[in-house]
Amino acid sequence: MKVGIIGATGYGGLELIRFLYNHKEVERLELFTSSEEGTLFSSKFPHLANMYEQPLQKIDYDVLSQFDVVFASTPSGVSTDLFPPLVNRGPKLIDLSGDFRLKNPDSYETWYKKTPPPPEIVEASVYGLTEWNERAIKEAALIANPGCYPTAVLLSLLPLIKEKCIDPSFLIIDAKSGISGAGNKPSQTTHYSEANESLSIYKINEHQHIPEIEQAISMFAGVETKISFNTHLVPMTRGILSTSYAQVMPGITQKQLTDCLQAAYEHQPFVRVVEDATSVGTNRVKGSNYCDVFAKLDERTGRATIIGVIDNLVKGAAGQAIQNMNVQMNLPQTLGLQVVPLFI
Numbered sequence: 001m002k003v004g005i006i007g008a009t010g011y012g013g014l015e016l017i018r019f020l021y022n023h024k025e026v027e028r029l030e031l032f033t034s035s036e037e038g039t040l041f042s043s044k045f046p047h048l049a050n051m052y053e054q055p056l057q058k059i060d061y062d063v064l065s066q067f068d069v070v071f072a073s074t075p076s077g078v079s080t081d082l083f084p085p086l087v088n089r090g091p092k093l094i095d096l097s098g099d100f101r102l103k104n105p106d107s108y109e110t111w112y113k114k115t116p117p118p119p120e121i122v123e124a125s126v127y128g129l130t131e132w133n134e135r136a137i138k139e140a141a142l143i144a145n146p147g148c149y150p151t152a153v154l155l156s157l158l159p160l161i162k163e164k165c166i167d168p169s170f171l172i173i174d175a176k177s178g179i180s181g182a183g184n185k186p187s188q189t190t191h192y193s194e195a196n197e198s199l200s201i202y203k204i205n206e207h208q209h210i211p212e213i214e215q216a217i218s219m220f221a222g223v224e225t226k227i228s229f230n231t232h233l234v235p236m237t238r239g240i241l242s243t244s245y246a247q248v249m250p251g252i253t254q255k256q257l258t259d260c261l262q263a264a265y266e267h268q269p270f271v272r273v274v275e276d277a278t279s280v281g282t283n284r285v286k287g288s289n290y291c292d293v294f295a296k297l298d299e300r301t302g303r304a305t306i307i308g309v310i311d312n313l314v315k316g317a318a319g320q321a322i323q324n325m326n327v328q329m330n331l332p333q334t335l336g337l338q339v340v341p342l343f344i
């Protein structure tokens with residue numbers, strides 16, 4: 001396969017490269033840039049010396065249309081303009097940004113504060129939460145890869161909502177992310193001296209992933225709900241841990257919660273159900289495409305604490321995007337993605 005990456009110099013792009021390097025069906029991988037045409041990739045990223053000795057190319061539709069797959073790992077608003085001319089012109093398209101995820105254009109405008117993409121293209125795009133949408137992903141011309149937080153939240157909550165183990169009306173979700181979630185562009189909040197030794201909450205009640213999570217709960221569990229969702233910045237590089245609190249339905253036991261998660265993911269290679277634990281951390285999945293999920297009943301309150309843990313750059317971005325490419329191309333989901341997490 002011939003694969004192109006737009007936004008190869010960003011964090012998501014670098015992770016795509018890291019996994020596609022070991023993907024045995026990828027014969028050619030070409031890298032595209034909006035700002036550094038001609039720069040030798042390995043001179044910009046010396047950790048790739050002897051691996052990517054090629055110059056970055058300018059974004060050119062005639063060139064891109066000859067690829068089998070094109071990933072865009074670019075800031076929101078970019079693929080809104082970049083992708084439409086490529087739809088149904090040859091390559092399968094996978095967008096890592098939020099541009100094609102929200103089906104309602106008003107919602108995109110409200111939460112992303114940007115002009116939405118053409119409605120017919122959003123309509124035809126497929127939400128790439130692999131474990132829940134495999135059949136549609138297989139046929140998709142354009143995949144909207146899920147956001148990092150929604151991946152952790154949805155994989156842990158969807159089975160329990162769908163099987164009526166928890167009450168979906170009062171979901172409270174508290175999520176925490178490492179700083180690479182904010183991308184490679186430095187900002188005041190990600191500045192080392194302000195992020196290090198500090199834990200902060202941000203975008204309070206205003207995070208752009210709120211409508212994405214609500215839309216997916218409706219799409220995959222058939223439930224309309226409004227969630228309380230907040231995000232925190234943790235002084236570490238990678239990882240997301242989401243903690244959700246929900247009332248369990250009358251009579252639901254710990255065993256039923258665990259069984260429900262296990263039944264949902266029995267045949268899924270990248271979702272692991274944690275059976276019993278006193279602690280769960282991002283080091284269980286770091287550098288890998290795994291999502292670990294865990295639900296623990298609090299008998300005293302009748303509420304469950306539900307955990308999802310991922311590496312934001314892998315299952316939350318590049319890894320899931322490659323998993324989706326594998327599904328689209330009729331390949332085993334795991335191709336190129338089988339690595340052991342970096343526990344220490």
Ligand SMILES: NC(=O)C1=CN([C@@H]2O[C@H](COP(=O)(O)OP(=O)(O)OC[C@H]3O[C@@H](n4cnc5c(N)ncnc54)[C@H](OP(=O)(O)O)[C@@H]3O)[C@@H](O)[C@H]2O)C=CC1
Nearest residue numbers: 007009010011012033034035073074097148181183184317
């Ligand atoms: N970081 C994360 O954990 C996650 C990120 N995402 C989403 O994935 C996307 C990429 O994220 P991330 O890699 O972190 O972002 P980065 O900011 O690290 O990289 C984005 C890259 O996009 C390219 N770019 C910027 N502007 C344009 C433009 N106008 N046209 C074409 N290319 C452009 C730049 O490369 P160049 O200058 O070479 O063109 C840049 O390196 C974002 O939409 C993000 O929200 C989703 C899930 C998780």
Ligand SMILES: CC(=O)N[C@@H](CCC(=O)OP(=O)(O)O)C(=O)O
Nearest residue numbers: 076097098147148177178181182
């Ligand atoms: C730590 C951090 O800042 N994380 C980012 C995640 C960005 C992301 O995934 O946004 P898209 O929906 O545009 O893909 C945030 O919270 O906005």
